[in-house]
Amino acid sequence: TQSTRPQRLLHAVQKNATRGDPRSVVKAIDNFCRQKEWAMNVGDEKGCILDSVVSEVNPVTVLELGTYCGYSTVRIASLLPPRAKIITLEFNPDYAKIARQVIAWAGLEDKIQVVEGPSGEWIPKMKEQFGVKTFDLVFLDHWKDRYLPDTKLLEDCGLLRKGSILLADNVICPGTPDYLEYVRNSPRYKSQYFKSHLEYTKAEDGLEKSVFLG
Numbered sequence: 185t186q187s188t189r190p191q192r193l194l195h196a197v198q199k200n201a202t203r204g205d206p207r208s209v210v211k212a213i214d215n216f217c218r219q220k221e222w223a224m225n226v227g228d229e230k231g232c233i234l235d236s237v238v239s240e241v242n243p244v245t246v247l248e249l250g251t252y253c254g255y256s257t258v259r260i261a262s263l264l265p266p267r268a269k270i271i272t273l274e275f276n277p278d279y280a281k282i283a284r285q286v287i288a289w290a291g292l293e294d295k296i297q298v299v300e301g302p303s304g305e306w307i308p309k310m311k312e313q314f315g316v317k318t319f320d321l322v323f324l325d326h327w328k329d330r331y332l333p334d335t336k337l338l339e340d341c342g343l344l345r346k347g348s349i350l351l352a353d354n355v356i357c358p359g360t361p362d363y364l365e366y367v368r369n370s371p372r373y374k375s376q377y378f379k380s381h382l383e384y385t386k387a388e389d390g391l392e393k394s395v396f397l398g
């Protein structure tokens with residue numbers, strides 16, 4: 185039977201990356217996506233912006249919305265201090281299955297919890313299910329029409345604290361106009377746009393970094 189693109193991406197990792205070496209996993213995926221098949225990872229260019237924000241925030245608790253194959257999950261986790269943890273939510277079970285194997289290849293299972301299901305259902309359960317108080321960093325990279333409702337849900341569930349950082353992918357392409365309007369105009373956020381390109385292409389895209397002011 186025909187393999188899927190995530191399966192072919194995983195095979196490229198297992199063939200070309202060194203077990204236990206997260207940076208080689210990131211490199212192998214970027215090479216696969218540049219040389220073989222485009223895939224919707226945040227990619228190397230926006231990935232450098234992601235790295236700089238993670239390094240600056242030095243988060244202890246991270247929430248990622250949208251795991252896909254685990255590229256950004258591995259990228260973030262490889263920069264975290266020892267006790268820090270990421271919870272990453274993925275709606276698609278086939279993607280989650282691949283992501284767990286990519287994360288295992290990178291040797292980062294202890295820092296990452298992959299949770300399957302709709303973000304709208306899981307966010308209200310974060311405190312009781314995972315003992316989370318608040319998130320230091322949230323990386324939004326899932327369905328574009330969920331960015332705004334999930335952000336409001338995070339606020340309502342008391343999962344953001346003064347200084348929590350929201351970093352959102354694809355705010356230009358495919359685009360998240362309602363989310364951008366909200367974080368750029370709400371008095372509760374200080375927002376900043378990092379211009380870049382859609383992964384592995386010349387099309388414009390960018391990341392929006394928003395600080396929750398409480």
Ligand SMILES: COCc1ccccc1-c1cc(O)c2[nH]cnc(=O)c2c1
Binds near residue numbers: 224225250357382383
């Ligand atoms: C399935 O569309 C793929 C696609 C096609 C054209 C342009 C952008 C995208 C795209 C790029 C991304 O980084 C994405 N990140 C997370 N969830 C997405 O759905 C997503 C889509």
Ligand SMILES: [Mg+2]
Binds near residue numbers: 224225226325353354
């Ligand atoms: Mg994306």
